[in-house]
Amino acid sequence: MPRTRIHRTPATPWWRTAVSYQVYIRSFADGNGDGIGDIAGLRARLPYLKELGVDAIWVTPWYPSPMKDGGYDVADYRAIDPSFGTLAEAEEMIAEAHAHGIRVLLDIVPNHTSDQHTWFAEALASPPGSPERDRYLFRDGRGPDGSLPPNDWRSRFGGRAWTRTTDPDGTPGQWYLHLFAPEQPDLNWASREVRAEFESILRFWFDRGVDGFRVDVAHGLAKDPALPDLGIPEELLFEHERHREGHPHWDHDDVHEIYQSWRKIADSYAGDRVFVAEAHVREDRLANYLRSDELHTAFNFPFLTAPWEPEALRSVIDRNLASHGEVGAPATWVLANHDVTRQVTRFGRKETLLGEHGYDIESAGPCDLDLGTRRARAAALLMLALPGNAYLYQGEELGLWEVEDIPEALLRDPTWERTGGTVRGRDGCRVPMPWSGAEAPFGFGPRGSKPWLPQPREWHGRTAQTQSGTPGSMLELYRSALRLRRGQRGFAAESLRWLEAPPGVLSFERAAVLRCAVNLSSEPYPLAKDWGVLLSSDRIENGKLPPDTTVWLWGGGARAV
Incomplete structure (x- = not known):
């Protein structure tokens, strides 16, 4: 297959401004009708992803696995689980994605293997x-x-x-x-054999054209060799992990030597191969993973977990841009993934801060889906206006909500069993995609097939088919945003300047020609008359930005503060 434009390295590496799309493969598209998403389904939907306008896809683990943790218990890192397809199909998918101008990132799970490895x-x-x-x-x-x-x-x-x-x-x-399930024994990264094995695995997939990796539990590989007690009660465990200095198994300093060797491998391949870290560490330590000889990018979890409040959002944006700038790395923004409650649901509740587990809303109050959808649209335009790169989670472009009423007998997340049925886990954000039709499986698989998790009947109004070409739909909002983000020169700037705005409103500009304003207050916000509207998350009337709405403006001249 001839090389396409994505193989030509631009002056600015592609990953610094890319928008990537997370494919939770088990729930994306089912090509053979067994109720489980697979490579055949993904290949069939590549034109959809091209039309959406993403630069890359991140495919969650497709390796052979007993599936005790959704594929994050890997039994063989150099093969494909039969439920997803074959290695030959994977190689064909990578080539087809490249032909569409889409790069491919894989998940690598280095902290632990399956107990069946x-x-x-x-x-x-x-x-x-x-x-x-x-x-x-x-x-x-x-x-x-x-x-x-x-x-x-x-x-x-x-x-x-x-x-x-x-x-x-x-x-x-x-x-x-096993820091996770008993079926996921932790590897000993003090072993040279372990290090050599994973360096070989990286080369195996780079040789097959993969453009990079999302590194699962990137902060967990190195452990204090003395294995000292934590000495804290279980109810304080998660709070302790975020703030403790010198934690014995999270964010240990020895982990950085591992990524220095990985970076050398990535840099030895043409085409700007890239790593993105899943590193749940203190904000003041995240940049340590992004030094020029280590990983390229890292997910911005403080932004993901921030409440829908102007002060909190501005603070996390400022902190991340400052810390990343010190090491010359771009910020990586994300609003959703396969581990957290979907934003339509969490933004539709009075308490919008994610819970300690990341997928457990602290407030058990009712969800206003209309409000959640409105805020999710506004949050999407805010995220996509920020300097750096961004990740979308499958289904957020359709405005899907968290499925919170899956029958207990059908729950698959190991958290449900491990907590004695007290935490439902992450299945609610992993329900298979609705593509078309008026009833399940909504085009996820052939008519009559049964998806591995049940889909809400109400999703018939949020299928990709229903929203495609429909003005004002969530899907068309994302398509427009990604098209503008790629085509307007104001988005190329790697910094922003905050502008004067009343309480409850965030307003900033990029390169003096692009502005973004987000109204998180309860009152309409008058927009400057000499700036034209590029895109808004909701209707703007009489020149005023409604509450819970974001707008992109195009013009020139603005007073920064």
Whole structure:
């Protein structure tokens, strides 16, 4: 296949201003009718993504997996799970995406493997102290009979982070660490063999044309070798993780040496290959991952989790632009992903701040979907007006809401079981996409097929088919925004200047020719008459910006503050 324009490296690397689209492959499009999204479905929808106007897609794990955590429990990093397709199909999809001008990023899961990975089977069959066990974090238990776990660390999915093994003779054995599910044993990144294996995996996919990777749990690979106790009660665990200095298993300084070696590999390939980190760390430490010899970008979780309040939003924007600027990295903005409550739902509640788990709304009050949709439209234009790059999560361009009434018997997220049925988990944002038609499966798969999670019947009004070409629809808003973002020169600037505005209004300009105003107040905001409207998230009447609305303006001259 001939090279396309995306392979020609521009003066400014593509990833600094790109808009990427997250494909949660299990829920994107089902090509064979088994109820599970797959590569065939993705390939069929590439023209849709091209028309949407994205620069890249990020495909969540498609590797062989027992699916104990939606594919983030990987059994083989160099193959494709049969439920998704074949390696040959994956290679064809990458080539087809490139032909459409779309780059392809994959998920890499380096903190842990599946317990069905060959390495873990070998570790269980080998004695303590063996090279096979050294690939993971096995330890003897505490207490006279070793019946207590090695320390007090807790799993992100609930419960303790250690599981005891059984030796071949049936007696209790060592314990192994799993910061997530027991089926996801943590790798030992102090092992040279582990490091060499993942460097080989990166090359395997780069050689097949992949343009980069999203790094899962990027902040978790290195652990304090002493494995000290945390010494805190479980109810304070998540708050403690965000603020503790010198945490023993999150954001350990030794992790940066790993990414320095990864960066050398990426830089050895043509075409500006890129990494984006999922790093839940303190804001003052995130830039450490983005130094010129480490990762390229990192998701901006403080922006994702910020409440719909002007002071909070401006503060997080300022902090991120400042910290990223110190290391010459672009900010990476995101409003949704496969781990958090969809923005239509969270913005439709009185309390718009995400909960501690990231997918658990703190307020249990009712959701106003009309208000949530209005705010989600405004938030989208705010995000896409900011300097840097952005990520969209599949379905946000359709205005999908969180499905909060999935029957308990159908829930798949391990959090549900691990918390004893107290936290429903992330399934509500992972419900399969509605493409067309008046009833399920809404074009997700062939007529009569049954999606792996149930779709709300009310989604018939938010299918891609219904919204395509419909003026004022969420889909057409996103299409217009991405077209303008790519074509208007004001979006090329890597900085912004805040403008004077009344309380509750955020207003800034880019390159003195582009302005963005967001009205988070309860009163209409008069717009400057000498600026023309490029795009607005809702109707503007009598020259005034309504509440919960964002507008892009085009003109010249503005007084900055």
